[in-house]
Amino acid sequence: MAYVAIADRDAPIHDPHTFIEKYIWSQDHKVIAIQYSIVAIFVGLVALVLSGLMRLQLGFPDSFHFVDPNQYYQFITMHGMIMVIYLLTALFLGGFGNFLIPLMCGSRDMVFPYMNMLSFWVYLLAVIVLLASFFVQGGPTGAGWTLYPPQAVLPGTPGAGLGIILMLVSLGIFIVAFTMGGLNYVTTVLQARCRGMTLMRMPLSVWGIFVATILGLLAFPALFVSAIMMTLDGTLGTSFFMPALSSMGQAPEHDGGSPLLFQHLFWFFGHPEVYIVALPAFGIVSDLLATHARKNIFGYRMMVWAILAIGGLSFVVWAHHMYVSGMNPYFGFFFATTTLIIAVPTAIKVYNWVLTLWKGDIHLTVPMLFAIGFIFTFVHGGLTGLFLGNVTVDLPLSDTYFVVGHFHMVMGVSPVLVVFGAIYHWYPKLTGRMWDDRLGRIHFWLTFLGTYAIYLPMHYLGILGVPRRYYALGETEFLPQSVHTVNAAITIAALVVAASVVIFLYNMIVSLWRGEKSPPNPWKATTLEWQTPDTPAKHGNWGPRLPEVHRWAYDYSVPGAPDDFIPQNVPVDSRYATGTGHHG
Amino acid sequence: MSNTAIVVALLVGIAVWFAVASRLTAKPWENREQKGDVGVLHMSPQRIGLWVFMAVVTSLFALFLTAYSMRMHHSIGWCHLTIPNILWVNTAILLAASVALQLAANAVSGGRRDATRTALVAAGTLSIGFLAGQVLAWRAVGPSLYFVQGSPAIAFFYVLTIVHGLHLLGGLAVLGRASLRFAGGAELVDLRQSLSLCATYWHFLLLVWLAVFGVLLFL
Ligand code: HEM
Numbered sequence: 001m002a003y004v005a006i007a008d009r010d011a012p013i014h015d016p017h018t019f020i021e022k023y024i025w026s027q028d029h030k031v032i033a034i035q036y037s038i039v040a041i042f043v044g045l046v047a048l049v050l051s052g053l054m055r056l057q058l059g060f061p062d063s064f065h066f067v068d069p070n071q072y073y074q075f076i077t078m079h080g081m082i083m084v085i086y087l088l089t090a091l092f093l094g095g096f097g098n099f100l101i102p103l104m105c106g107s108r109d110m111v112f113p114y115m116n117m118l119s120f121w122v123y124l125l126a127v128i129v130l131l132a133s134f135f136v137q138g139g140p141t142g143a144g145w146t147l148y149p150p151q152a153v154l155p156g157t158p159g160a161g162l163g164i165i166l167m168l169v170s171l172g173i174f175i176v177a178f179t180m181g182g183l184n185y186v187t188t189v190l191q192a193r194c195r196g197m198t199l200m201r202m203p204l205s206v207w208g209i210f211v212a213t214i215l216g217l218l219a220f221p222a223l224f225v226s227a228i229m230m231t232l233d234g235t236l237g238t239s240f241f242m243p244a245l246s247s248m249g250q251a252p253e254h255d256g257g258s259p260l261l262f263q264h265l266f267w268f269f270g271h272p273e274v275y276i277v278a279l280p281a282f283g284i285v286s287d288l289l290a291t292h293a294r295k296n297i298f299g300y301r302m303m304v305w306a307i308l309a310i311g312g313l314s315f316v317v318w319a320h321h322m323y324v325s326g327m328n329p330y331f332g333f334f335f336a337t338t339t340l341i342i343a344v345p346t347a348i349k350v351y352n353w354v355l356t357l358w359k360g361d362i363h364l365t366v367p368m369l370f371a372i373g374f375i376f377t378f379v380h381g382g383l384t385g386l387f388l389g390n391v392t393v394d395l396p397l398s399d400t401y402f403v404v405g406h407f408h409m410v411m412g413v414s415p416v417l418v419v420f421g422a423i424y425h426w427y428p429k430l431t432g433r434m435w436d437d438r439l440g441r442i443h444f445w446l447t448f449l450g451t452y453a454i455y456l457p458m459h460y461l462g463i464l465g466v467p468r469r470y471y472a473l474g475e476t477e478f479l480p481q482s483v484h485t486v487n488a489a490i491t492i493a494a495l496v497v498a499a500s501v502v503i504f505l506y507n508m509i510v511s512l513w514r515g516e517k518s519p520p521n522p523w524k525a526t527t528l529e530w531q532t533p534d535t536p537a538k539h540g541n542w543g544p545r546l547p548e549v550h551r552w553a554y555d556y557s558v559p560g561a562p563d564d565f566i567p568q569n570v571p572v573d574s575r576y577a578t579g580t581g582h583h584g
Numbered sequence: 585m586s587n588t589a590i591v592v593a594l595l596v597g598i599a600v601w602f603a604v605a606s607r608l609t610a611k612p613w614e615n616r617e618q619k620g621d622v623g624v625l626h627m628s629p630q631r632i633g634l635w636v637f638m639a640v641v642t643s644l645f646a647l648f649l650t651a652y653s654m655r656m657h658h659s660i661g662w663c664h665l666t667i668p669n670i671l672w673v674n675t676a677i678l679l680a681a682s683v684a685l686q687l688a689a690n691a692v693s694g695g696r697r698d699a700t701r702t703a704l705v706a707a708g709t710l711s712i713g714f715l716a717g718q719v720l721a722w723r724a725v726g727p728s729l730y731f732v733q734g735s736p737a738i739a740f741f742y743v744l745t746i747v748h749g750l751h752l753l754g755g756l757a758v759l760g761r762a763s764l765r766f767a768g769g770a771e772l773v774d775l776r777q778s779l780s781l782c783a784t785y786w787h788f789l790l791l792v793w794l795a796v797f798g799v800l801l802f803l
Pocket residue numbers: 051052054055076077079080081083084088143144145146404408411412413416454467468469470494497498
């Protein structure tokens with residue numbers, strides 16, 4: 001049997017005894033998930049503070065002096081990179097991937113627990129190196145999160161000395177950490193599922209995380225390659241990316257390098273990266289919607305195929321980020337076409353989410369609110385993406401606030417809403433406690449309405465031609481006064497949203513002690529993680545016997561069944577048999 | 585870039601094929617009782633892990649080689665590398681190492697302790713010999729930073745050989761551990777898997793090297 005290796009071990013698995021084994025050098029996937037999440041949320045807060053400072057500058061350019069122009073560049077760069085890589089990628093895969101894969105697949109742990117542990121510590125090292133760049137001479141890099149050469153390593157850019165090198169080294173370390181984790185996630189899904197858990201019975205969360213991990217494993221090498229070559233350009237004086245140019249009166253030190261090559265490599269990673277963040281969000285949102293609407297997910301098979309199709313297509317659209325870099329018009333046409341083709345499976349997913357809600361028994365719990373909020377923001381971000389995917393529309397809009405509005409909607413706000421929803425959803429299993437529901441609702445509405453107030457007006461700014469990555473607009477003839485008013489309003493909204501994060505954190509931390517004790521399956525969900533014998537699940541997850549799966553993950557409101565849900569481990573012929581955790 | 589896109593598309597294709605082979609067309613909602621462990625791969629986790637890792641490394645080198653070819657075509661005055669003859673010798677040594685490791689793996693499955701020892705020693709020595717040969721190749725290509733700065737071809741040569749060499753070193757660490765266990769008198773059956781995985785990995789690194797060498801020669 002394939003899964004004997006880890007699944008059916010008779011001997012009790014080695015339990016950690018000391019505090020250090022349990023919480024520090026832990027090899028338990030649940031502890032590693034928490035470690036990953038805490039670090040990711042911590043750096044995410046740093047990035048949030050940076051965005052607040054930037055917004056104060058943009059909204060009230062004459063009243064605040066927190067940032068000077070150099071720092072503004074450094075802040076956008078660190079904000080963007082942290083949000084995309086060190087928060088969202090790490091949280092979805094290192095955090096949710098670690099927590100959910102073994103629990104949802106019915107495994108005792110990841111197949112390579114030791115490597116899993118290393119993955120976290122190496123990730124932590126990457127974060128430390130990244131944050132160290134705030135304290136070195138010249139500060140962190142201000143090259144923009146895209147790190148385009150030649151400016152990234154030229155003296156005119158802040159942080160062009162140590163800052164950019166630390167950034168590149170940190171990314172390299174992150175990729176090593178991700179690869180170690182990724183090997184685990186893929187192998188565990190392929191090999192360590194419990195009896196009866198066929199691929200097509202896996203919850204969509206696992207599908208999303210699984211395919212996103214494959215994308216990451218294949219796409220991160222592109223970033224790795226460019227990081228190595230740029231580090232060499234910056235330190236040893238090679239000319240992979242650096243053309244001959246004289247900067248600040250100096251004789252050229254490089255010769256013949258190709259900045260365009262960097263852009264290709266960067267976006268060959270960068271576009272799949274969008275889906276590395278989006279696919280887990282897609283998967284998780286599907287499960288939240290089905291569970292809280294008490295309905296099976298509409299078109300499960302189509303959802304799986306769509307995830308796979310999006311994953312494959314995401315490797316052939318990268319150059320839509322390079323329309324303004326100049327390219328053969330046929331290439332432009334090709335990439336515009338592939339970009340629009342991706343919209344098809346994506347739209348299918350949106351329809352299916354909406355159809356899942358259709359005539360559902362919708363429970364507007366806090367996780368459900370966030371999941372529905374996601375549908376709105378994602379549709380908005382997706383629609384503006386259709387505009388930007390066309391070469392002729394993109395040319396005037398590129399590098400304006402329209403782009404900032406678009407990508408924040410689609411890959412900033414949308415995944416973050418899912419992160420919040422997911423944390424509210426799985427927190428009871430993780431900690432055994434419930435949240436304060438009222439604070440959760442306040443948090444939702446502030447976040448949801450607040451982010452609209454931030455990003456919707458940005459599209460308007462972009463159409464007026466407000467450029468992106470500008471420290472201050474000054475007295476600009478072609479911009480009407482309304483631009484300044486809008487900017488001030490956006491800043492106020494951003495501060496409100498940032499404040500709502502404090503409510504979230506307060507709720508999360510205080511509920512650890514004050515929260516009501518959670519039943520094992522508070523949402524009456526079908527998936528395996530809710531059927532563990534203990535809540536929170538203990539080391540080894542399943543007690544003496546592994547679960548056996550008899551049905552798919554979406555048996556909600558089955559006609560004739562006594563409850564409106566049948567857990568995956570309930571046998572088919574005895575629908576009413578009580579699975580562990582099945583009650584009511 | 586499009587070559588890399590093709591390679592990666594291929595890898596994604598393989599992943600999709602896996603999924604299809606394990607019945608993407610199933611209708612899970614029909615709740616048919618499934619017998620046994622349908623869809624679970626009948627391979628050890630270590631073997632799957634190795635294959636996934638090799639896919640990652642394939643992507644890495646495909647991208648390096650794409651970068652090499654694009655850098656060549658984007659620039660005027662690209663100066664080709666003069667391939668030092670020692671690279672042919674190194675290639676032969678790596679081939680021999682790969683064969684020796686396969687023999688070691690076979691000997692272990694056949695339960696032949698002495699043959700295993702000989703083959704292991706040969707494989708280890710040849711692999712280290714290959715790395716030493718690569719160092720000699722650097723000296724032949726351009727022995728100092730001056731050359732590396734001056735010629736992107738030489739810089740690429742260094743980067744490619746170092747990255748490839750590091751992967752081989754990683755393999756040697758694993759092989760070294762298995763050899764220590766062997767020397768410590770471990771049961772041969774317990775070494776089967778790790779030697780067989782090492783052999784696979786060595787063949788893979790040989791292929792990667794052939795690809796790198798081929799690109800350096802012919803592009
Ligand atoms: C309340 C939350 C947030 C606020 C107020 C905010 C604000 C900003 C601001 C002011 C900029 C600089 C725009 C410019 O001058 O061009 C920016 C850039 C950026 N943000 Fe955010 N942001 C938020 C959340 C996020 C999230 C969750 C992500 C995750 C994907 C994200 C990703 C980025 C990226 C990639 C950039 C571009 C950086 C660059 O131009 O190099 N942001 N954000």
